[in-house]
Amino acid sequence: MTPYRMLIDGQLVEGARTIPVIDPSTGESFADAHVADETQLDEAVAAAARAFPGWASTSWQKRRECLLRFALRLDEEADYFARLLVREQGKPLSEARFEVDATVRGIRFYADIELKVEIRDHPTGPYEVERQPLGVVAGITPWNFPMILASNKYAPALIAGNTVVLKPAPTTPLTTLELGRLAADVFPRGVLNIVADDNDLGARLTGHPDVAKVSFTGSTITGKAVMRSAVEDMKRVTLELGGNDPAIVLQDADIEAAARGLAAAVFLNAGQVCAAPKRLYIAEEVYEEFQERFVAATREIRLGAGDEEGVTLGPVQNRMQFDKVRALIEEAAKSGTVLTGGHVANRPGFFVEPTIVADLSDEARLVTDEQFGPVVPLLRFTDEGDAIARANQGSFGLGASIWTRDLKRARLLARGISAGSVWINQHTAIHPDIPFGGVKQSGLGSEGGMEGVHEYTRLQVVNAAA
Ligand code: NAD
Numbered sequence: 001m002t003p004y005r006m007l008i009d010g011q012l013v014e015g016a017r018t019i020p021v022i023d024p025s026t027g028e029s030f031a032d033a034h035v036a037d038e039t040q041l042d043e044a045v046a047a048a049a050r051a052f053p054g055w056a057s058t059s060w061q062k063r064r065e066c067l068l069r070f071a072l073r074l075d076e077e078a079d080y081f082a083r084l085l086v087r088e089q090g091k092p093l094s095e096a097r098f099e100v101d102a103t104v105r106g107i108r109f110y111a112d113i114e115l116k117v118e119i120r121d122h123p124t125g126p127y128e129v130e131r132q133p134l135g136v137v138a139g140i141t142p143w144n145f146p147m148i149l150a151s152n153k154y155a156p157a158l159i160a161g162n163t164v165v166l167k168p169a170p171t172t173p174l175t176t177l178e179l180g181r182l183a184a185d186v187f188p189r190g191v192l193n194i195v196a197d198d199n200d201l202g203a204r205l206t207g208h209p210d211v212a213k214v215s216f217t218g219s220t221i222t223g224k225a226v227m228r229s230a231v232e233d234m235k236r237v238t239l240e241l242g243g244n245d246p247a248i249v250l251q252d253a254d255i256e257a258a259a260r261g262l263a264a265a266v267f268l269n270a271g272q273v274c275a276a277p278k279r280l281y282i283a284e285e286v287y288e289e290f291q292e293r294f295v296a297a298t299r300e301i302r303l304g305a306g307d308e309e310g311v312t313l314g315p316v317q318n319r320m321q322f323d324k325v326r327a328l329i330e331e332a333a334k335s336g337t338v339l340t341g342g343h344v345a346n347r348p349g350f351f352v353e354p355t356i357v358a359d360l361s362d363e364a365r366l367v368t369d370e371q372f373g374p375v376v377p378l379l380r381f382t383d384e385g386d387a388i389a390r391a392n393q394g395s396f397g398l399g400a401s402i403w404t405r406d407l408k409r410a411r412l413l414a415r416g417i418s419a420g421s422v423w424i425n426q427h428t429a430i431h432p433d434i435p436f437g438g439v440k441q442s443g444l445g446s447e448g449g450m451e452g453v454h455e456y457t458r459l460q461v462v463n464a465a466a
Helices: 038-055 061-077 078-089 093-111 146-159 172-184 202-207 220-230 255-272 284-299 319-337 383-390 409-415 449-454
Strands: 006-008 009-013 017-023 028-034 117-118 126-131 136-140 163-167 192-194 215-217 235-242 245-250 278-285 335-339 355-358 375-381 399-401 422-426 457-463
Touching: 006 038, 006 172, 009 172, 009 355, 017 078, 017 172, 017 278, 028 078, 028 172, 038 163, 038 192, 038 202, 061 078, 061 093, 061 146, 061 172, 061 355, 078 093, 078 146, 078 172, 093 146, 136 146, 136 202, 146 163, 146 172, 146 215, 146 449, 163 202, 172 192, 202 215, 202 220, 215 220, 220 235, 220 355, 245 255, 245 383, 255 284, 255 375, 255 399, 278 284, 278 383, 284 355, 284 375, 319 355, 319 375, 375 383, 399 409, 409 422
Parallel strands: 136 163, 136 215, 163 192, 215 235, 245 278, 245 399, 278 375, 355 375, 399 422
Antiparallel strands: 006 009, 006 192, 017 028, 117 126, 126 457, 335 355
16 A cells, blocks of 8 residues: 555545655655645645534534544554654654654543533623634644644644644655544544645645635744735634743752753754743853753763664754754854854764854844754853843744742743743643743744634624523
8 A cells, every 4th residue: 555645535645746755864765755736735625625514513522532533543553653753853762752642642632622602691691602613724734743733733623623634844744644544544534634745835725715724833934924825814823933942040040950951951852842942041150050060961962863772862854954053053153162062963864963052142143043953052141130131032932941949039030021931940841731822923822722722713602682
């Protein structure tokens, strides 16, 4: 049977053509993915539109049953999906296993959410508030967490009664396409459709008149294009975009815990995490100690292919990102001090050493831009207020963290930070049952929690005369 086909109207179909998928640990193609042409994309949207009335009127219990069966099938094939994820994405096998497990947990979480009609009292008499599904949802994902990020879209959309057309990033299409194989036996035809592309069909999908809602995760620049394309039909949009998260280590922090916690968060998934700490502000009094411990923790990281024993840092996912990260490091090395790393590995594939750069100005590109790779700047501060002001600079506002033993103070400082999530003594603590989203140009709306399901609904009020 041909692998990596698309799911359109309940059928696994070959695409108009295929594209090669590159293993980032070798730089060589290892599989071919079927990709859609415009006609196939339109067929997927039409199938979702046809399936919508039936799925919307299916009981919550039946929709829940389908999602739980889907989660079970994925759980049964967890090892297969984790290994495929390593091949196409590059992450270490332990992180891939975590991603598949988290995906299964996320689907199960959403499956249990029932949207009930609420009856509210009012002086003129009680009225009803109902959350209704929107219609066809387009889900578009990037290449850093192909499995989790897709499930943040199709699972809440489906449980709320919408139908879905899902499109992965062209450099990591395989695990998403393979979900189609599981979905084909589980969902009624047309309810979940999966199409891949060669980075050429996103705009057609988001601009399609039969799409009611776009849920997009990716870069801010593409997010703006998505928002523009939604204007004509006033489509609903959820945008999970880029970030340049600050982490602030206060004088009274547990420095060893902060150094270890931040090293783990900075280099998770080779730094390709929307809400990774991407600039570290350290109180002057503890700077030297933090630097020493942070460098030591980073030097324990083992760089290698995701399926090599003991590896904790994989390659960067694709050539374009590899070139971008390499250029950022070269530029930062000219004006700053490289404390560890600083090079790409001398082997095929897209390997970058875990890199820390100190002594940069706030205007350096490594500080102002989203690096999305295994390199981070260390910055000093003498005044807390000044650290918060610097943390708030720039157009992003996804996550931030404060490291201190004084939780009361941290909560107070958190209120002054422009970010969708502020973590205390941790970073990137993202869970399917906790809402997550960006402010400023990091996004619009949220994923996770009940709020993540509400994003796929519209309110209807029914109010009868007393
Ligand atoms: P990208 O914006 O280039 O691509 C994301 C997806 O959009 C891909 O599937 C791509 O094919 C598609 N696309 C391309 N052009 C499109 C168009 N005109 N209309 C609609 N879709 C289009 O992003 P990327 O480089 O794949 O991902 C990296 C970025 O994603 C980083 O900035 C990162 O911070 C961000 N990200 C954000 C979150 C979050 O939750 N906030 C999570 C992960 C990644």
